[in-house]
Amino acid sequence: MTNKQPMQKGKFSAFFTLVKKTKPSYGKLAFALTLSIVTTLVSLLIPLLTKQLVDGFSMSSLSGGQIGLIVLVFVIQAGLSAYATYALNYSGQKIISGLRDLLWKKLIKLPVSYFDTKASGETISRVTNDTMVVKELITNHISGFITGIISVIGSITILFIMNWKLTLLVLIVVPLAALILVPIGRKMFTISRETQDETARFTGLLNQILPEIRLVKSSNAEDVEYRRGKAGISSLFRLGLREAKVQSLVGPLITLVLMAALVAVIGYGGMQVSSGELTAGSLVAFILYLFQIIMPMGQITAFFTQLQKSIGATERMIEILAEIEEDTVTGKQIENAHQPIRLEDVSFGYKQDQLILKNISATIEAGKVTAIVGPSGGGKTTLFKLLERFYDPTEGTIRLGDDPIDSYSLESWRQQIGYVSQESPLMSGTIRDNICYGLEREVTDAEIEKAAEMAYALNFIKELPDMIDTEVGERGIMLSGGQRQRIAIARALLRDPSILMLDEATSSLDSQSEKSVQQALDVLMAGRTTIVIAHRLSTVVDADQLLFIEQGEITGRGTHHELMDSHDLYRDFAEQQLKMNADLENKAV
Template identity: 75%
Template sequence: MQKQESNQQGKFGAFFQLVKKTNPSYGKLAFAIVLSIITTLVSLMIPLMTKDLVDGFSTSSFSAGQIALVAVVFIVQALLSAYATYALNYSGQKIIAGLRDLLWRKLVRLPVSYFDNKASGETISRITNDTLIVKELITNHITGFITGAISIIGSLVILLIMNWRLTLIVFIVVPLAAAIMIPIGRKMFLISRETQDETAQFTGLLNHILPEIRLVKSSNAEAIEYKRGKNGIDKLFKLGLREAKVQSLVMPLMTLVIMAALVTVIGYGGMQVSSGVITAGALVAFILYLFQIIMPIGQITQFFTQLQKSLGATERMIEILGEKEEDLDSGLPVTDAKESLFLKDLSFSYKSGSPVIKNINAEIAAGKVTAIVGPSGGGKTTLFKLLERYYEPTEGMISLGDERISRYSLESWRKQIGYVSQESPLIAGTIRENICYGLDRDVSDQELEEAAKMSYALKFIQELPNTFDTEVGERGIMLSGGQRQRIAIARALLRNPQILMLDEATSSLDSQSEQSVQEALDTLMVGRTTIIIAHRLSTVIDADQLLFVENGEITGRGTHAELMESHELYRQFATQQLKINADLEERAG
């Protein structure tokens, strides 16, 4: 029991610490709560004023001052309530914006390894759905709890002063209503948590499928994906039904309690009115106060339900915020990247006990072209990820000259690298935004056109209706594969990097464009350290050094001619691929 209480206190502490990090407007929040309390206190006056009106009920007894006073009270209550609601919503929106800012800043700084094991849709749900749950607690339920408690206590005190005997009936009603609402609130909490998790999973599914809708259609997988989505929809529907069943009990049960209380109060109160113990106005006031006691019980129950949901949502957000992020700024600045790269006893595993890179030693000479070749799955792309510092080596190190690259700041190191991958990733936006992506300086139209010209993208860009301001669509879907590749090459050219990393950068181009882009890349590679992952040996036979990688190890190194003589598997690869390329060229001719 003590452990549960300690755990709950820990959750409360974590929740308030998280809210504190958003720098909320304490003054406005406190002012809104105070206004809500004042509004509640004003509302406690209304039954007493109604009592006086009823007791003096006659045409001659009505006075303009009395009516004006009642009207003023109602207007003041409405105005205070309106401003309190606005102030609370302002505070809630500020806190939710702060939470989202914290999470977003964290997510963009988390290492690639974090996203390897997390579905992006579920992560998105944490920023959108979970933060809304916290907002609901702050804007709707905190004041409901405070004002509800004040309303119940204030009403009971006034009733005790007015008539303690009649008040005893209310003391029976309150525990009865609480006994009904509290178990229902707990049940709603469990269902809400389950719904919350299922919604996150369903969001993840949508985020997984919709961006790849073309793959779905080309694979005739509509029925399969519909079934997966329908399964999620059905689960949410069943949870919705469970919630509806519980909610369907609330109003009938509360109505039953209220009606029983009303009948009892009216019956017993009527007897006291007829015997002259209390006035008719006092009975009306009792009935009004009864409502001011029973109705807040529901608000208080909702508060605790929403609080539990918020604590659960907070746990998930704290998990994300507790992840170790990349430190982009700490470290030495790269002053000279025109030095050789050294791989020393380099090993790496994505999972413990399953090495992808095994004890690699190599020199990547400065200003030269090094090609990494070999069978698929051998570890070529993983080497690129280690050079980009998406991951840290499990053993060994990579150094620039005599300095470990891990000693340089990530921002400074990555500025030295121009990376063009097979996928040519683009962001939703214009061609201009994609070519200039990530640069912290203004790019002139002349620079932009020069980069596009060197990558042989300028011609097709100028043929588009809005040229550089043409939208490329989600993930660049409005462009062809070759066009996306040329945009990616233009982006790398504009960075003017000292280290070029090309993952078969011309793989998506037709033969004419490939030749043109290869000439541009040849020009770009002069004087730069260039590392190429080559799936087609014909593109790298002139490289200064080839590293043959298989099963995570370098089994051969040298020029094309040297490997043809010394490495049996490379000779088979080269002979087969060069023959295929020759056949294709002959057919094309």
């Protein structure tokens, strides 16, 4: 019990610290809350005005001034309430915008390793759904909580002044309402927390399946995925029913308490009216104040429930914001990238006890072509990820010349690299957007067309209705695999990099296109440090150096002819590959 209170205090503190980071408009928020308080205070006058009206009620005593005052109070209350609601919503939207900005800025700068272990759908849910929980607290519940407290205290104070005996009877209702509402609030928090988690999982499932709908259909997996989705929907439905059951109790129980209080007040108050201790107007005022005590109890309970939900939501946001992001600017600038890249006893594993690369040592000469070949799963693509600095080596050092590459800023290092992967990823947008992706300078149509022509992409682009302004669809789905690959190559060409990294750059092309693109790549590679991964050895037999990697180790290095003479596994590997390529060409003929 002693540990729980400091822990809760720490959670409250973390919640408010996170909200402060969004730099909310404290002036607007304070103004909105002040208006809400004024509105509540004005509403406390209404029963008193009603009392005077009832006590002095007669057609002769009813004056236009009294009616006008009551109408004026109602109008002022409505006007202040409307503006306070707008100001609170403005503050809530400002805070949610700030939270999303903080999360988005953090996510976009987190290293690749973070996304290896976190489902993208759940991460998306944190940015969208969890921030909405905080917004609900600020726009709908803070005001209700503060005004509810004022309404309860103000009403009780006025009632004590009017008639302390009847007030004591009313006060019995307050703890009774609290006994009912507090456990319900706790139950609602538990259900809401489970709903948040289930919603995040369901969002993750949708984000996993829908982008790969073509794989689902080609695999006849619609029924399998429907069942997975149905399980999530059913789980959310069950949680919704639990929430509905709890909510269905609130109204009737509050009504029961309120009716019991009304009966007690009317019964005891009626006796006092008949004995002359209390006026009829005072009894009416008592009943109105009773409503102003009971109804805010629900608002106060709802506030604490929403606050707990918000704390749960911000815990997850805080976890994301606590992650260490990539520092892209610290480090020196590369002045001369035309230097050899040296790998010195480099080892790496995604998990500490499972090394993918083991004691890799090699020199990639500047201005020359180094090909990395070997069986699938040997670690070729992982080596590329280290060179791209998506990950740091577990052991060993990678150098550019004499300096470790991590002594250069990430921004400067990646500016030197043109990277074409075997997945050839494209962003939703136009062909122009994708070829120019990542470049902040203005790019002319002539430059884009030149890069596209060198990548053997200009011909098919010109056949499209909108040419370079053609939309490629989500992940480039409107283009064929070969077309996507050529767009990716054009993107690398436009960067005019010092270091080229080609990971199966021609893997999606037909034979004719592959030859044309290979010719373009030959021109591009001239004078640049080029590192190539290729399963088809026919594309790299002329490389200046081949590194043969198997099971995470370099077991052979040299030219194609040198390895054919000295490395048995490479020779078998090469003969199988070259024979396969020859068979494919014969079939094509």
